Amino acid sequence: MSDKTFELVNPETGKKTALPVHEGSMGPGSIGVTGLFKEQGVFTYDPGFAATSSCKSAITFIDGQEGVLMYRGYPIEQLAGKSNFIEVAYLLLYGELPDKSSLAGFDEQIRYHTMINESLLRFFNGFHYDAHPMAMVSSVICSMSAFYHDSTDIRNANHRETFAHRIIAKIPTIAAAAYKHSQGQPFIYPSNDLDYCSNLLRMFFAVPCESYEVNPVAARALDLLFILHADHEQNASTSTVRIAGSSDSNPYAAIAAGVSSLWGPAHGGANEAVLKMLNEIGSTKNIPKFVARAKDKQDPFRLMGFGHRVYKNYDPRATLIREMCHKVLEELGSANEPLLELAMALEEVALEDEYFVKRNLYPNVDFYSGIIYKALGIPTSMFTVMFAIARTVGWVAHWQESLEDPDRRIGRPRQVYIGPTKRDYVELSQRG
Ligand code: CMC
Numbered sequence: 001m002s003d004k005t006f007e008l009v010n011p012e013t014g015k016k017t018a019l020p021v022h023e024g025s026m027g028p029g030s031i032g033v034t035g036l037f038k039e040q041g042v043f044t045y046d047p048g049f050a051a052t053s054s055c056k057s058a059i060t061f062i063d064g065q066e067g068v069l070m071y072r073g074y075p076i077e078q079l080a081g082k083s084n085f086i087e088v089a090y091l092l093l094y095g096e097l098p099d100k101s102s103l104a105g106f107d108e109q110i111r112y113h114t115m116i117n118e119s120l121l122r123f124f125n126g127f128h129y130d131a132h133p134m135a136m137v138s139s140v141i142c143s144m145s146a147f148y149h150d151s152t153d154i155r156n157a158n159h160r161e162t163f164a165h166r167i168i169a170k171i172p173t174i175a176a177a178a179y180k181h182s183q184g185q186p187f188i189y190p191s192n193d194l195d196y197c198s199n200l201l202r203m204f205f206a207v208p209c210e211s212y213e214v215n216p217v218a219a220r221a222l223d224l225l226f227i228l229h230a231d232h233e234q235n236a237s238t239s240t241v242r243i244a245g246s247s248d249s250n251p252y253a254a255i256a257a258g259v260s261s262l263w264g265p266a267h268g269g270a271n272e273a274v275l276k277m278l279n280e281i282g283s284t285k286n287i288p289k290f291v292a293r294a295k296d297k298q299d300p301f302r303l304m305g306f307g308h309r310v311y312k313n314y315d316p317r318a319t320l321i322r323e324m325c326h327k328v329l330e331e332l333g334s335a336n337e338p339l340l341e342l343a344m345a346l347e348e349v350a351l352e353d354e355y356f357v358k359r360n361l362y363p364n365v366d367f368y369s370g371i372i373y374k375a376l377g378i379p380t381s382m383f384t385v386m387f388a389i390a391r392t393v394g395w396v397a398h399w400q401e402s403l404e405d406p407d408r409r410i411g412r413p414r415q416v417y418i419g420p421t422k423r424d425y426v427e428l429s430q431r432g
Contacts, residue, residue, distance in 0.1 A: 006031050010040050022053070026061055043414045050309065053234075055242065055405060059092060059397050060233040067313035071231060072096070080320050085226040085390070086110060086196055092231050092397040093164060106165075113169035114190035114199065116177070117147050124181040133385045134263045136178040141171070142256035152250055154403060163251050164396045171392050172196070175385045176203035182381070197222040200389070205377060217331045218376050222386075224324055225369060228317040229387050231394030237262040241395040242402045243411035251399060258395045259388050265304065268391070270366035271383040274305040274343075275374065284345045291346075295355045303350060305367030312360035321368040328372050336375045343368060 005018040017039045023029040030053040033044050046052045061070045069076040072091050079088055090098045090106045098106060120140055127136050144167075145152070151162035173190050180187050180203075188203045198214040201222065206212035232238070241258035245251065262268035281290050294303040308315060325340050347363055350356045373383050402408060 002029065004029070008036070008040065015040065022056070024056070027063065037414075043416075045416055048309075049234075049239070054239060054411075055234070055402065056407065057233060057398070057401060058095065059401060060231045060394070062233055062310050064308070064310035064312050067311060067316050067319075069232075069316050076228065076316055077320065080224055080227050083227065084195075085223045085230070088227050088230050089168060089393040092393050093400070109165045110169045110196065111192040111199075113166045114173055114192055116170050116173050120144065120147065120174075121177060121187060124177050124187075127181060129182060129184060131182070133175070133178040133182060133382050134259065134269075134388070136181065137171075137174055137385050137388060138256045138259040138263070140174050140178075141167070141259060142253055144170075144252040145250040148252075152252075154245075154248060154251060160251075160400055160403065164400065167252065167255055167396060168392055171389050172200040173203060175382070175389055176200065178385065179204050179379075179382055182379075195219065195223075197226065201376075215332070217328070221324060221328045221332075221372055221376060225321070225372060225386070226390035228320060228365060229369075229390035231391070231397060234398075236264075236267050237391065238395055238398050241399055245399045245402055246408070246411040254399055255392060255395055258391070262388055262391060263384055268366075268384045268387040270304050270364070271370045271373070271387060272380050274366055275339075275370040275380045275383065277304045278339055278342055278346075278370075281342060281346065284342060287342075287346050287349050291349055291353060294350075295353075303346070303356075303361070305364055306350060306356070307359070307361040308364045311362060311364065314362045315364040317365040318363040318367055321365065321372065322363075325368050325371050328375050332375050336371055339374070340368075340371050343371060 002021050002023040004021040004023075006021065008017045008019055009015070010017075017036065019036070020032040021029040022032055037043055044052070059072065061073070062068065071079060071088065072095055074091070074097075079091075083091075086107050087098065087103060089110075090103060094102075120143060123140055123143060124136060127139075148163075148166060151159040151166065153159045177187050186208055188206045188208070190199055191202055192199070194202060194214065198216075198219045201214050201218055202212055234242075237258040240261040241254050244254040244257040265273040277290075281287060290301070291303070293299045293301045294306075322344075329337055329340060347367070350361070355361075369387075370380065370383050373386060374380070378386060
């Protein structure tokens with residue numbers, strides 16, 4: 001905490017309260033209001049937590065005005081250019097880049113835990129063939145709470161680490177099982193001699209009757225997307241995981257809560273919504289009509305993949321994904337090029353429109369990611385599942401950090417009550 005304080009004066013009593021400022025290593029400080037109710041008898045009101053820091057965190061830093069994103073201090077552009085998803089996962093979980101042997105040990109652990117209990121696999125048969133994969137994935141992750149009892153003592157650091165390795169290793173297997181179920185195809189077991197993303201692609205697209213070669217371009221593209229989606233500080237799903245975990249709940253249940261929160265189209269579900277929107281727009285000649293709809297306050301339609309609570313500048317992840325889109329389409333075939341051209345034309349129109357300029361609405365991470373997933377052969381309904389696979393690393397890192405936080409308390413916000421004041425019960429026979 002710094003020496004800086006803010007003074008709050010009660011307009012009725014004149015009573016003054018000095019509020020301390022919690023300074024971070026970068027970015028704005030936060031006024032501490034914990035003692036405010038005791039001193040002044042009022043709470044703070046901040047719908048959507050737009051101006052509230054819910055915790056102290058050393059994992060990810062965002063400067064939304066400048067369009068900066070860093071994991072543990074490392075700029076996202078450097079990690080995207082030089083690292084890989086497993087190394088980034090290590091960095092997010094343990095705080096430092098690994099040396100060679102730590103990386104090899106971590107990679108081995110993740111490969112070791114890729115299989116899921118056969119009983120869990122049978123759960124998928126209980127789902128209708130057209131169940132949304134996010135419904136299957138969140139349910140099966142929550143069901144993991146009924147297994148793996150050897151490593152769910154949240155106060156035991158070794159248990160926490162085993163849980164972290166297990167969930168990161170198993171989520172691609174669960175995602176692939178959901179995909180195979182929706183296709184009516186047999187499940188493909190993981191192959192631990194493959195790296196994380198190659199293994200995932202094989203579990204998705206291999207069939208028992210044919211040999212399957214992983215396309216290294218596809219594996220690298222997926223790895224890059226996973227790096228960019230791995231963490232994003234206190235977003236809705238991460239905050240959900242922290243709050244769910246704050247009651248000492250089973251860690252798998254906390255992660256399942258995060259998956260549920262991610263699903264919504266205002267959050268991770270936006271990648272699926274962007275593709276649906278681009279298909280609906282269909283052609284550049286329809287862009288003005290859709291932009292007009294997005295600006296019309298009577299119309300609930302929004303430009304999906306545009307806008308962000310924190311970024312008031314171009315999302316740095318969108319810049320990297322847009323670049324990657326060109327390379328991936330070049331190397332994997334150009335069937336999806338018209339979609340990319342349409343997306344770029346839409347971006348151009350929106351970025352020159354006063355409505356979007358005035359509100360600082362720029363493309364976010366989800367605007368271009370779906371075009372790459374589509375080029376990799378991943379169906380639209382699986383896009384948010386791909387996001388969930390990558391973000392699991394961030395959720396686990398934040399869950400672990402929250403457990404070790406000396407300021408940790410159960411998450412329990414207050415409210416401004418606006419319901420009826422006290423009134424007496426009226427007997428049914430006397431109600432009019
Ligand atoms: N299209 C049209 N208008 C928009 C959009 C949009 N995509 N986004 C925000 N606005 C307008 C909004 O109507 C409001 O206008 P006004 O000031 O006249 O009332 C203003 O911009 C501020 O918007 P807000 O809803 O108060 O902003 P927020 O911080 O609460 O919401 C958001 C952020 C991401 C939910 C929102 O921008 C949105 O719905 N975007 C589309 C969905 C999307 O792409 N989500 C993915 C976010 S990035 C990945 C992730 O989080 O997982």
